[in-house]
Amino acid sequence: MDLGRAQQAGGVSCIDYDKYFVVTRELRNEVGSDTLVKFKSAPAERVPCEYSVLSRDLEIKNEFAENFMGLHGDLLFLDSSTGPGTSGMTIYSLHTRKKVCETSYLGPIRFSGDNLTLWQVEKEYVTTADCPDAEKIAQQGMDPTVERKRILNLQTFVFSDTTETRCGTEQ
Numbered sequence: 001m002d003l004g005r006a007q008q009a010g011g012v013s014c015i016d017y018d019k020y021f022v023v024t025r026e027l028r029n030e031v032g033s034d035t036l037v038k039f040k041s042a043p044a045e046r047v048p049c050e051y052s053v054l055s056r057d058l059e060i061k062n063e064f065a066e067n068f069m070g071l072h073g074d075l076l077f078l079d080s081s082t083g084p085g086t087s088g089m090t091i092y093s094l095h096t097r098k099k100v101c102e103t104s105y106l107g108p109i110r111f112s113g114d115n116l117t118l119w120q121v122e123k124e125y126v127t128t129a130d131c132p133d134a135e136k137i138a139q140q141g142m143d144p145t146v147e148r149k150r151i152l153n154l155q156t157f158v159f160s161d162t163t164e165t166r167c168g169t170e171q
Contacts, residue, residue, distance in 0.1 A: 117150070124145050
């Protein structure tokens with residue numbers, strides 16, 4: 001993810017990037033936050049850290065427990081999760097101001113140029129033949145899974161599989 005300068009002001013958090021200023025607002029009685037993107041005209045432009053929507057801003061209202069993850073270039077990433085295990089990821093293009101991809105993921109995630117590497121559950125209800133720790137995981141009250149490392153092309157939003165797998169757990 002791109003580095004920005006973070007700041008806090010009351011109930012909102014802000015991250016200042018060269019091209020964008022992102023404001024998030026925690027919600028009361030709900031999991032997640034609303035996200036507001038302000039488009040800057042210059043990297044040095046000062047934007048107040050407040051959740052105030054203007055007509056040229058992009059506002060993304062919380063739907064499914066989303067939280068701002070970060071920016072990578074002109075892409076905005078939201079995480080949607082309420083606990084351990086698989087999370088949802090929603091990606092918005094800040095060029096088009098539209099949602100361009102929704103997927104599930106497990107960490108860790110890694111960016112390399114125009115690619116995002118992540119893990120996804122490939123198989124549920126596995127045995128020790130699939131995952132040597134399956135029995136031990138089941139005894140801990142969890143469901144063993146097989147996860148595959150996948151690569152998402154951030155230009156086309158098409159996945160490609162790797163040969164790498166690992167044992168995982170779901171609740």
